Amino acid sequence: MLYLTGIIITFFLVLILASKKNKTEADKILALWLFFTGFHLFLFYLHFKNDYSDFPFLLGLELPMPLVQGPFLFLYTSTLTNQNRHKKYNLLHFIPFIIAILVLLPFYTLPFDEKINIFNNQGKGYEVLITILYAAVLFSGIIYALLSLQKLSKHRKNINNQFSFTEEINLAWLRYLIIGSSIIWLVVIFFDDQYIFSVVVFYLIFIGYFGIKQVGIFTNKSISENNNIETLPLETTSIKDSSEKIKYEKSGLTPTELQAIHQKLTQIMQDEKLYKNADLTLTELAQKINVHPNTLSQVINSAEQKNFYDYINFQRVEEFKKIIRLPENQKFTFLSVAFECGFNSKTAFNRNFKKATGLSPSEYLK
Secondary structure, X not given: OHHHHHHHHHHHHHHHHHHOOOOOHHHHHHHHHHHHHHHHHHHHHHHHOOOHHHOHHHOOOOOOHHXXXXXXXXXXXXXXXXXXXXXHHHHHHHHHHHHHHHHOHHHHOOOHHHHHHHHHOOOOOOHHHHHHHHHHHHHHHHHHHHHHHHXXXXXXXXXXXXXXXXXXXXXXXXXXXXXXXHHHHHHHHHOOHHHHHHXXXXXXXXXXXXXXXXXXXXXXXXXXXXXXXXXXXXOOOOOOOOOOOOOOOHHHOOHHHHHHHHHHHHHHHHHHOHHHOOOOEXXXXXXXXXXXXXXXXXXXXXXXXXXXXXXXXXXXXXHHHHHOOOHHHOOOOHHHHHHHOOOOOHHHHHHHHHHHHOOOHHHHHO
């Protein structure tokens, strides 16, 4: 019953992702990942129930299936953190899976009775192949888990230079996925199939429960409904070279050009108050000024002595300090005014206000 529940939940999540409007690349990868996981769980369920008689052609297909888990985790992490820049090579990650299928073709072409006999005799005649496959599966799972953690670590370091909002929910989601996958690989090492797939089912239930609760994973919403929690869109704006004409390059920026861009930045922030966009990114702001994101990042770091995140949130704090004093705004709460200034949560507002002024909003107003 547990395995059947996991199969139903997994394909239900695949259906949700498939029907989601404006699917991102990460959504598509997650949908494929869940589909393969659900199919693998279904194959184990047939093996567990000894019910291959209705699906004799599926016998043995579960053997190479674990080889897709690591690549899917890595590609999902890379795409979600905007580090999947070599998409044309994505399929190369699945070469071990394809090789395993080809190596097992002689087994797949055997009559059903012979395949059943081999299974009942613990893979007699295929012991060496099974050992190599098991080693490849473990190696793949561990290596891709480590590579995914590396991608996540790199992304965390880059956030403040690219986004004007924090991504704790995004990072937590990825962190949980990677940790969960790592736990499964540990179970693979020390326990048998029934324990492994029981853990897989609970992992899938977790993905469904946590994923549906969080904005942007299985939904199209991107605004927090809880003012005390920083809930953010799962997939962030991609930072890549614009196809438009690039006026400046970071390596050749002169002091005069830097000053000119800074003046343009200051003017557009005063005139358009772009910081009021809670989801403002470095790329979006760079496109407004018609410069490369790297150039804009250099200008902000040099002229303002701040990274992009601190610069934008400092502007929001200054806007809050300006409009909270107005008599017509006295009837509003601090938080509603903070949201008007571009903050997307109470936590982000309080943290950045204290960082900019050394005081809490209440202490400052007094």
